[in-house]
Amino acid sequence: MPPGRLSFSLNPSWMHYVSRAALAVALIAGLLRYALLDYFDPLRCGALLSKGRFLDDKRQNWQPDGCMMHRYMEKDSSRCLSGRDVIFIGDSVTRKLFFQFAHVVDPALPTSPPADDQKHSDHTLVSDSGTRLTFYWDPFLNSSRVTEFVAVERGSGVADGRHPQPALLVLGSGLWYLRYSDSSGGLPAWESNTERLLGHISRAPELVADEIVMLPVEEVVSTKLTRERADTMRIADIDAMNSDLYHRINPPSSDTVRLFYSSHPPLPVSFPSAFNLMLDPSRTDDGLHFSDDVVNIQAHILLNSRCNDVLPKRFPFDKTCCRRYPWPSALYLVFLSVVFLLGPYKFASSWYRKGYAMSAVYETMDENKPLLVYSGILCLIFMADRTSFWLKEQKQFDAWMFGGFSFLSLVAGLSTLRKSDKDLGFLNREQTDEWKGWMQIAILIYHYLGASKVSVIYNPIRVLVASYLFMTGYGHTTFYVKKADFGFRRVAQVMVRLNLFTLLLAYTMNTDYLSYYFTPLVSMWFLIIYGTLAIGCHYNDRFPFLVTKIFASMGLVSLFMREHWLLQTFFYILQRTCAIRWSADEWAFRVNLDLWIVYFGMFTALATIKIREYRLTEHPHWHTAVKSAIVISGLVLVWYMLFEVSQPTKFVYNTWHPYISFLPIGAFVILRNASNVLRSASSRLFAFVGRCSLETFIIQFHLWLAADTKGILIVIPATRWRMTNLVITTIVFVYASHLVAEATGEITTWICGSDSKTLPLTARAPTTAQIPLAGGPSDETGKGADGADEPEAASQHVPSWADRLAEGSTGSSSSAFRLWSSSDRWDLGLKTKVLLGVGLMWLLNVLWPVS
Template sequence: MASRLRALWNDKAVVHRTTVAVIFTAIVAVIFRYCFFDARDPSKCGALMNEGYWLDAPGPSDIGPPNQWQPSGCMLHPYKPKEISTCLEGRRVVFAGDSTIRQVFWAMARKLDPKIEMKGEKHADITVDRSGVKLQFYWDPFMNGTSAIKELKRLEKQSSQRPAIMLLGTGLWFARFESSNPLKPWKDRIDAVVANMNTARKSTDLTHDDFALLSPVPVPVWERLSEDRRKAMKPETVDEMNQYLMQLSHLHGLEVAWAFNRMTEGVPQAYESSGLHVLDSIAEKQAETLLNLRCNAELQQKYPYDRTCCNKYELPNWQQWAILVTVLAMLPVMSYLRTKAQNEGTKTPKWVPSENILSALLIFGFSLVFCFYADRTQVFNKLHKSYTNGSFLLLIFLTAVAGFTTLKKSSQTANDQPFLFRDQTDEWKGWMQFAILIYHYTGASKVPWIYGFIRVTVASYLFMTGYGHTFYFYKKGDYSFKRIAGVMLRLNLLSCALPYIMKTDYLFYYFAPLVSWWYFIVYFTMRIGKEYNGNTRFLLGKIGASAVIATAITRIPGILEIVFGIVNYIFRTSWDVVEWRFRVFLDMWIVYIGMLVAIAYIKLSDPHSPHHHLISQHRQKAVLISIVSLLLFFLFQTTRETKFIYNAYHPYISWIPILAFITLRNATPNLRNTYSAAFAWIGKCSLETFTLQFHIWLAADTKGLLDFGVMGGSWWGNMVVSTAVFLYTSDAVAGATGVVTAWIMGAAAGSGQRRPEQQQQQQNQGISLLPTVNTNQQAAASQDHGKPQGTVDEDAIQRLREEANARRGTKSSGRNEDGAGWTGLKARCALLLAALWVMNLTYSS
């Protein structure tokens, strides 16, 4: 049985078909659940108004109030003053009722102006006017005043004078001061209010664009009430009032903000010491609920799409429709035609790609569709992140256990592996990627010491970028267009496709642009005067000059602005130069450290070098210095008060823990030749995990979490299911991207399914995100000791080309794909760029 399973796994066609089926089934299953269970509330307005829970609900012994309110299935957007004024400019927001409604009024006022002073008499009307928005509160605890009724009458007219939001609430004053029978007069007043609200709703197209709703009767903390209040107000009275409101809601469609009471239910920490009024922070969540109901669908969204409650996502533009139709209709039709031709023994149409290519296109395409339905529709629920030390540390511990339990010796032939060999760098990428994923999922960016550690991991990736590319260019001397195209395609295929289906932009997925930027810097640094690269002084001088020029381009105001302005004008992009400058400068010199380490290793590992003995002679000193350096670095880093303070130091000190780590990781043969298979596996698809996490593991463009709605809404249950789907998809997309890249490069034109051993050899020899190191130390001078990001194995390409030619009964011409003509690689790349340019020119939001 085990041998049969291994055989099936080695059959990549079976794996590809299974992957397509799994992703497609996941999408269909969630859409089915959405259509049948969420159809009554497709925009999550009802969930926002009626349901929710505290992610950080306090325990019985906790003193502090909760902070993170989670509406069922969507995310509450924290509105800022400018956003409020944009949504409600020239409009009024009306509040009428008792002191509990007044609290929501002042909470809204503070959101509009955080510095506002609460003035006015205790039992009087109040008006606040800020940034073109007028907030009005009518003191009307018995709901018998004329002001509230007049405002309800205004709702009947299509006029700018009608309130954009109207909140009314009463009940506790009846319960306290109508001692004989408080329910009767309260019901009479509520019936009158409901009649006016129904008239307004029937006479206009009043929807959630402008709305009036009632607040439920607050349930006090009875044991905290003063003695006179406790004697006057009875729990059964308040319960009957809310039951009556619920009946009216069912019978007449009365809109009641039940979420207000959900926020306080079973949470005495939400109340002030009086037991009657909620804390200001709770009232602000109630005000945010009103703003999300009114403004989420009105404000034009640009990523991040984090207003997921009561929001109607935009209809797809033509680029999105084109991708959806191609993936969901055209590619399946091609697959059907190929399968039918194979079953009937007929000839497959020429315009249908090979089975291997078609499977890769389906996997890649379904991943894009998955991203779209997950993060640009209401099909999947979205949750807020919730950081706790316990969840973060537990996930780190479980990841470490998985890494240590899969330790193994390298399966390569050499007895002692070289410095930073392939399995080791894959492992390095893998555990760093796990750390980054946990950091993003738990929302740990608020913790300065964790942020600093993650910044070092990003710098480590860029260090490997400089090391691997420098090693390759020095050893191979290959500066061909084919080499550039292969690296750029492999790095950017996913990051260039996602902006069109997700309405983001290329720089949003910043890692691929960042390593592409540094690839070209390393390329030109090594390419200029390449015939003198053997001269160490000349090479070091070039690296130093490159660092000065790159720093000047990044730091001198105006240079990047001009470059980005030209690019944005010609290619109709909207790249943010401020964000890009921050990303580049944060790791400004770590790539050059990687280049210097590569040159140093090449020189010191040469047995003919007079300095060859330095490595073994000073090994113990290097280990001791590394241990001390790591301890001092983390002591310094963990004592920085904020992440902004640490950022100021990071470009200058990030090399310390990186060099210390690689020194310790390679300190002994046993350490050097042992690696974690689990970490190495995730390291092989780290580009895909980093990019796809934006939409199919996280949600709302990384601001929240994707919820599959399984296991009763359990955070841990959803995390396990979503992680399994996410990692499986990332691994499949990594393999598919490599195949599609090779296809564009001209490797698989006309070819059928590759032999499993060829696929495995290509995977081992360099289709990966970051530097891969050849495991044969004796052949290091002639082979790729450090194949860098996005490498495409050219030997495998040639074998596939010859295989395809053999099937066609021809011989390989050995023609370089850099050649001229519309079938050459340069022409294909030019057509691809032209197609992207046309899509940019015709892009519609």
């Protein structure tokens, strides 16, 4: 008997198990950190002041542990300080910090004393907003002026309100006690004076300033000090002084006392020990005073500590250090409650009607899966980006990491290649899904690493975004020209499918709808395409008339977008009538950047239809034309790569992009469809991502990225675990996007219904020939962005969003899914449902509190 052969097979549901396990790990890790590790530092103030590291080799991007720093500009600094006094008292290290702080508050202020002979002098600067910044030279912190500030007693100027309380008081000393130990008394004198100052602060009836900062004694670079300084400023003494300072400000028992007796707070003094963590020998010339860029980061830490929780708390929430998330308003809280509880309520009510039978749990969950997914994912996203449950950290671009991620993605995509037995045709479904998928992966890597500042990466990414719009123009035009279905149902299906989740997310996260720019962008272009083709649709079979309409649409849209006052007037009307507050400047930038590519897609669709109609693929010169097109396309791609690399900045490239983006897109389309082999092969991984590309683009804002795309999500604390976090959050993010894509399809079907005759899911047998490009007839079974072929039967897989848009389908729908308990009782028409939805949004907008 021959020996048995070992066999191994994976459970088909292994991806679901892995995704759920990753979600469980993220939830458990977040809960443990939130409940235990962050109990004494829930706002990450302590992390901001004491922990962190540089993310880059150039030591420019300082990352506090588990939170995001805000780079303060003049406007934010002025709003925080509100024209109040800021006082620095101390030595030359404190003086350098003072000038950098002042320069951040007002870039017009100097970064150093005006002359060398004024270094050991007092300095007063006034910002443009009226903030008075004062530095008092007192390297020993033992003058009467210091005592006047910190020894506040009842009846004194600050206590009784005769003198305004400073917004910030910064004290720095220590090195002069070491340098001149013979005359100053050295370490014992410093210790005694420090105890005296902190004693005055702790006994004061009220805070002498909104925030008091005691600077750590700066760690010097002994090898770069002069001989006199090196002999007296010893690292061991500096470490002992900082340790003494830390334990005086944060006594060992303070955490335990706070745990049981919250009425006994620790000493109200901030101690930014992180200042010494960012010092590097390469950043100092004399071993004592460090470069402006290092001290500038220290100034930003002071501003983040003082101002983050003071500034208005509205979108985007990109400063998470030392900052509370705002509590929702009453209406906002009601909305969140409805969104988060609707799914569980529907499940509970359905299970109740089945007698709470355990055998009916899975069946009930499946029936109510769309609402459960929406409630669960929206709650997860809110928890991720509107609470401190998980941490957020800053992005950091790394060229090697960008190249590595891109290469690994390419390898993974190529490893899942599959080839059909038949030629699937020009821009077939699998191909367009794959196209959307690999483009989306590239865009995700680009966003995660913050590569927008790198022009040679930004420029091609702009072409990828334009490619989505090209497919929008191609798909909708093909459908409307071939099907001539201009009914309201299809418009509703496309608009609901595109916007349902995005609108709910905008309300849930209290953000701006236009901030999720891709959804409103493709929605706007769909309506423009619909309007262009619907007007005089009875004459669409007349090619000159159709082309004239498209050119007229190009002219009108260009005029509207270039005449800025028209868009501003339109947005003003929306604000007055619907309480919608959108930025005309931002929207004009988004639209004008890709103003022509949709029309290129429309003309490509018309050309495709005409090639089929006139059977040009059977022409004897077709092969020659195809070969010429392939050569020209290759040259165009080479030219584009050389051109975009040669642009000095991305802003210069943006001026060219609207007029040249069609060249690389058209070249790619020709090369991708150049042969039967290329048309019949596609990557399953890329196609999977492509089928939920709309959801990944939207959900990434909060569940993979963080802080409204400004940072990244950290589910396991500690910056050194970034790669582990990337793996876990990527799995959770993609799984959530996949579930939302399925759920949105089913809910859209419930709202709009379906019509398989005019809105097919997929095609198994085409009725018209595709364009093979390589010549000769083909018997392909698939179709792509046009989606115009009639099906014999519906596929069971969920189509991609762009295919749904091109075909009007919303995916397979469970016949058991109902939003209401009784479908007969709530048998509302499509127009009634849409009208109710628009009316509800109008009411929410009008009643929603303005941030």
